[in-house]
Amino acid sequence: MGKAKTHVVRHETVELLKSLVRINSVNPSLVEGAPGEAEIAEFVADYMRSIGLETRVEEIEKGRLNAVGVLKGAGGGPALMLNGHLDTVGIEYMEIDPLDPVVKDGRLYGRGSNDMKGGLAAILAAAKALVDSGVELKGDLVVAGVCDEEYASIGTERLMDEVTVDAAVVGEPTGLRVVVAHKGFAWIDVETRGVAAHGSKPDVGVDAIAKMGKVLVGIERLQDDVLRSKRHGLVGSPSIHASTIQGGRELSTYPDHCKLQVERRMIPGEEPEDVDAEMKSLIASISAEDPKFEGSHRITFIRGPMEVSPKEEISQILYRSTVDVTGSAPQFVGEGGWLDTEIIWRRGTPAVAFGPRGAGSHSAVEFVELDSVVEAAKILELAAVRFCGTESPS
Numbered sequence: 444m445g446k447a448k449t450h451v452v453r454h455e456t457v458e459l460l461k462s463l464v465r466i467n468s469v470n471p472s473l474v475e476g477a478p479g480e481a482e483i484a485e486f487v488a489d490y491m492r493s494i495g496l497e498t499r500v501e502e503i504e505k506g507r508l509n510a511v512g513v514l515k516g517a518g519g520g521p522a523l524m525l526n527g528h529l530d531t532v533g534i535e536y537m538e539i540d541p542l543d544p545v546v547k548d549g550r551l552y553g554r555g556s557n558d559m560k561g562g563l564a565a566i567l568a569a570a571k572a573l574v575d576s577g578v579e580l581k582g583d584l585v586v587a588g589v590c591d592e593e594y595a596s597i598g599t600e601r602l603m604d605e606v607t608v609d610a611a612v613v614g615e616p617t618g619l620r621v622v623v624a625h626k627g628f629a630w631i632d633v634e635t636r637g638v639a640a641h642g643s644k645p646d647v648g649v650d651a652i653a654k655m656g657k658v659l660v661g662i663e664r665l666q667d668d669v670l671r672s673k674r675h676g677l678v679g680s681p682s683i684h685a686s687t688i689q690g691g692r693e694l695s696t697y698p699d700h701c702k703l704q705v706e707r708r709m710i711p712g713e714e715p716e717d718v719d720a721e722m723k724s725l726i727a728s729i730s731a732e733d734p735k736f737e738g739s740h741r742i743t744f745i746r747g748p749m750e751v752s753p754k755e756e757i758s759q760i761l762y763r764s765t766v767d768v769t770g771s772a773p774q775f776v777g778e779g780g781w782l783d784t785e786i787i788w789r790r791g792t793p794a795v796a797f798g799p800r801g802a803g804s805h806s807a808v809e810f811v812e813l814d815s816v817v818e819a820a821k822i823l824e825l826a827a828v829r830f831c832g833t834e835s836p837s
């Protein structure tokens with residue numbers, strides 16, 4: 444272990460995490476009738492008030508709340524945000540009671556333990572440690588518990604309309620590695636139109652499903668011949684795949700319509716316009732060869748990729764703080780999945796993801812390793828002091 448002095452108290456941090464796991468905060472946009480973030484946001488806000496942060500709770504939509512606390516700095520230093528989402532995915536398929544945190548062999552089990560109440564506990568414990576240490580930061584520390592990350596991220600979207608900081612750490616479970624890049628994604632609807640006709644009239648009918656077959660072949664070719672050979676050093680290759688398909692009315696009729704839903708995963712450097720142009724050219728090339736082909740596409744939802752430099756100050760400070768707490772150097776890595784970091788980064792604020800080690804996010808058995816939660820809290824405490832600055836270095 445490293446020798447850094449910190450003020451994180453292990454048993455308090457573990458108890459805090461247990462309390463967070465006990466509160467059902469399943470995202471109601473994912474599971475109808477689920478409770479959302481109202482209770483957990485109030486709990487987190489009470490905690491932040493109790494340690495002396497300037498705290499507010501904000502309802503973004505009905506029952507969908509952010510809890511935001513600020514540890515005011517003395518002035519003259521940069522502001523840092525620690526961000527964690529309050530919501531979880533559903534629990535009905537879990538193998539052990541998802542809301543009764545059980546500790547076994549150094550792991551805490553339960554829904555959200557890994558994604559990401561472990562990280563949230565680490566963020567809150569870091570804030571408490573800073574208060575307990577008596578250190579006076581120059582810049583503000585903003586602690587944000589946000590709603591809806593598992594669906595449309597309305598929490599961080601709203602937060603970034605209101606909060607200006609100089610860097611942010613999103614406490615997702617990264618295994619104490621610094622995530623400096625991740626993929627984005629686009630959802631695309633493709634439609635083909637045919638001509639409905641009696642099944643015995645091939646000269647009249649145009650089969651929209653068969654026409655979609657050409658799109659599917661094109662998508663597979665795009666994947667194998669183009670996207671597979673592109674590569675980003677940290678996140679790997681971009682990709683495209685079909686997700687759902689619908690078409691046809693009845694057995695004896697030529698289908699006049701077919702709809703395909705496609706997902707395209709993007710790597711840093713790829714822009715929404717590139718994805719749009721790629722689909723346009725795919726459809727145009729089919730049209731050029733088949734005069735009866737009639738198709739179109741539409742991007743229905745898009746979240747971009749993001750990348751910050753490992754040389755960015757917050758990246759470097761997390762690196763040094765991790766070395767000082769754990770005694771070993773963290774890796775700078777990329778993630779496949781999209782994270783709230785992108786929303787913060789897109790608004791011009793350097794953002795990285797950093798948090799504890801665990802497994803089973805969105806799965807039937809989920810856990811976080813308690814040692815890593817405590818280490819993450821210690822690292823974030825040190826990182827905040829270093830980033831925000833202080834008159835008396837601790």
Ligand SMILES: [Zn+2]
Nearest residue numbers: 528558559615
């Ligand atoms: Zn998460």
